[in-house]
Amino acid sequence: MLDPMTIVILAILAFIITYMTVTAMRSRQEPLKKKIIVTQLKCSSCDYSEKREFKEGDYVGKEVGKCPKCSGKLLVEAIYLEEVEGIPELRSAVSIPKSSQPQKNTGKY
Amino acid sequence: MDGSNDWASTILVLLILGSFLLNFTDIPQKMQLWRYSSYIRKKIIQLTEIEDESKRKVIKYLSRLNVENPRKVLEGFIDNFFMISPVDIEPTDIIRRMRHLIRTRDDLIRKYVEENLPNATLVQRQNAEVLLEISSVLTLINKIVKHYFQLGLKYNNWILMMQLALELQQIVKLAKAYDDAMDSFMKGIPIGDGAGPLVAHYLKGNAEPVEILKETVYYVTEIEGRKVYVIKAKGPGSTVGWPGEAVEKIINDLGRSVSRIITVDAALKLESEKTGEVAYGVGAAIGDPGPEKIAIERAATKYGIPLDAVVIKMSNEEAINTMTKQVFEGVRKAIEIVKKIIKEKVPKDGIAVVVGIGNTVGIT
Numbered sequence: 429m430l431d432p433m434t435i436v437i438l439a440i441l442a443f444i445i446t447y448m449t450v451t452a453m454r455s456r457q458e459p460l461k462k463k464i465i466v467t468q469l470k471c472s473s474c475d476y477s478e479k480r481e482f483k484e485g486d487y488v489g490k491e492v493g494k495c496p497k498c499s500g501k502l503l504v505e506a507i508y509l510e511e512v513e514g515i516p517e518l519r520s521a522v523s524i525p526k527s528s529q530p531q532k533n534t535g536k537y
Numbered sequence: 538m539d540g541s542n543d544w545a546s547t548i549l550v551l552l553i554l555g556s557f558l559l560n561f562t563d564i565p566q567k568m569q570l571w572r573y574s575s576y577i578r579k580k581i582i583q584l585t586e587i588e589d590e591s592k593r594k595v596i597k598y599l600s601r602l603n604v605e606n607p608r609k610v611l612e613g614f615i616d617n618f619f620m621i622s623p624v625d626i627e628p629t630d631i632i633r634r635m636r637h638l639i640r641t642r643d644d645l646i647r648k649y650v651e652e653n654l655p656n657a658t659l660v661q662r663q664n665a666e667v668l669l670e671i672s673s674v675l676t677l678i679n680k681i682v683k684h685y686f687q688l689g690l691k692y693n694n695w696i697l698m699m700q701l702a703l704e705l706q707q708i709v710k711l712a713k714a715y716d717d718a719m720d721s722f723m724k725g726i727p728i729g730d731g732a733g734p735l736v737a738h739y740l741k742g743n744a745e746p747v748e749i750l751k752e753t754v755y756y757v758t759e760i761e762g763r764k765v766y767v768i769k770a771k772g773p774g775s776t777v778g779w780p781g782e783a784v785e786k787i788i789n790d791l792g793r794s795v796s797r798i799i800t801v802d803a804a805l806k807l808e809s810e811k812t813g814e815v816a817y818g819v820g821a822a823i824g825d826p827g828p829e830k831i832a833i834e835r836a837a838t839k840y841g842i843p844l845d846a847v848v849i850k851m852s853n854e855e856a857i858n859t860m861t862k863q864v865f866e867g868v869r870k871a872i873e874i875v876k877k878i879i880k881e882k883v884p885k886d887g888i889a890v891v892v893g894i895g896n897t898v899g900i901t
């Protein structure tokens with residue numbers, strides 16, 4: 429027969445072990461969101477615009493070629509970090525710097 | 538005596554002994570010290586990794602620019618080029634003294650980079666300056682953390698140790714953000730802090746730049762039928778320019794004909810605020826140590842010109858890393874607000890000065 433004291437001690441032990449595993453597990457899981465740097469191009473004469481992945485050397489205001497619609501100047505309109513969902517053609521992109529993912533405060537030391 | 542009674546008395550003795558140890562000895566504090574110090578040790582390893590990573594990045598960038606001995610260039614930069622704040626118990630002309638010191642330091646760094654990267658373009662040199670500065674800052678952060686850690690160990694100061702452990706999560710996060718930011722500067726991608734210059738870029742339209750000061754340009758354009766002077770740092774290299782002095786110069790030339798000065802800048806958001814929120818108010822929206830901000834305030838006060846501020850909110854990490862879509866959307870909102878201010882508060886024949894404050898990396 430187990431006496432009540434043993435049960436209490438076992439219960440306390442079980443609690444401590446569960447608490448430690450839960451905190452350890454929580455610190456490990458980090459949400460993984462895929463984001464990519466997008467360059468938005470816009471024609472300076474008509475309303476043509478397109479989006480593509482950022483290429484080194486791009487900067488806002490740079491002339492990158494001719495507009496396919498009216499052969500006006502095609503300029504870089506914007507460069508920013510965007511989540512991949514929504515632009516399927518860019519889905520092949522790789523992951524991004526870790527700091528732009530939200531980090532959880534686990535409060536564990 | 539039966540078994541359960543025996544158990545109970547053992548537990549009772551243990552409890553009394555335990556409470557004596559906990560209340561009348563240093564053992565709990567020692568245990569805390571040990572726990573916190575092992576946590577800090579782990580974080581210091583992480584910080585050292587980040588520091589080494591940043592050094593590797595600088596060396597990679599410099600060797601790509603055909604620098605002969607990139608390690609030597611990096612080592613010659615780290616720990617040097619500090620600036621001692623001017624005396625502030627005697628505040629007379631402190632701004633002039635501070636401006637003098639800041640410019641002297643800037644010139645020194647520029648010369649150092651120029652000497653060591655003679656074949657690089659201006660944009661590459663400006664980006665190298667920032668990379669060196671970031672690597673230097675990461676080294677400093679690591680050193681300061683180690684300093685307090687070793688002090689805590691030396692004097693068994695468990696409160697110091699606990700404070701350091703509690704702060705470290707934020708410190709490591711900031712260090713990581715700085716390290717990640719290096720990628721943006723290496724590739725010349727606009728960062729969150731570029732929100733102000735980006736607003737200026739869209740407002741200037743097709744106007745041609747006029748270089749008014751080193752690394753600072755202005756454009757004359759027309760918005761809502763009013764003449765507008767748009768000031769920003771000269772891109773697409775990494776620089777913030779001298780927007781304060783540029784405003785001072787332009788206002789001194791134009792005098793009372795200016796009806797409004799509008800400053801646009803990125804601002805630190807509170808935890809509960811969303812990234813990309815835009816707010817407007819009164820004053821000079823600029824986060825420099827003082828000289829640039831006071832130049833704008835003095836110029837505005839001298840001629841009694843109202844000073845508007847428009848800010849785009851973001852976190853510290855977002856400000857130094859690649860511009861996010863939320864910040865970009867904030868930029869769009871800020872443009873509308875600036876246009877609205879011009880339309881409603883500048884008379885038809887009046888002049889407005891719009892200043893885009895921030896780092897213009899990746900933005901012309």
Ligand SMILES: [Zn+2]
Binds near residue numbers: 500
């Ligand atoms: Zn076109």
